[in-house]
Amino acid sequence: HWNQNLSSMCLCPTGSLSAMRFLTAVSMEQPEMLEKVSRELWMRIWSRDEDITESQSILAAAEKAGMSTEQAQHFLEKISTAQVKNKLKETTDAACNYGAFGLPTTVAHVDGKTYMLFGSDRMELLAYLLGKFRREVDGSCTYSPISQTLRFLKK
Secondary structure, three states, rough: OOHHHHHHOOOOOOOOHHHHHHHHHHHHHHHHHHHHHHOOOOOOOOOOOOOOOOOOHHHHHHHOOOOHHHHHHHHHHHHHHHHHHHHHHHHOOOOOHOOOOOOOOOEEOOOOOEEEEEHHHHHHHHHHHHHOOOOEEEEOOOOOHHHHHHHHOOO
């Protein structure tokens, strides 16, 4: 039974290339909408187990994020252009050059240094790098899973 159900369990059997190209087009022309549309696509696939591979799904996500139907259709039409494809390839190459190998990967540029962080469990480390880390009890830092990494970064 397990093998028969495996394909139905796969969230994205045809990939997310169209969604990535859509987001690239948005970032090129309307970057202020990028976070909202990205978040909605993420919610569709990871929280609601909905499709992000089909054009209608991408349009629905964009509209739910606050984009007009006309704007969303405009960006959908752009996903097949060389300009969008090349920009996504450049962005992907840049991520690979930092050492990215999966998601989420975050690159932080702090005080002239570049840090590549992988995994959602690295948010405390990102907060530390950005000067927003607070984990104090009675005025002293308590132990956290990232304490060894923080000591390494201080060197």
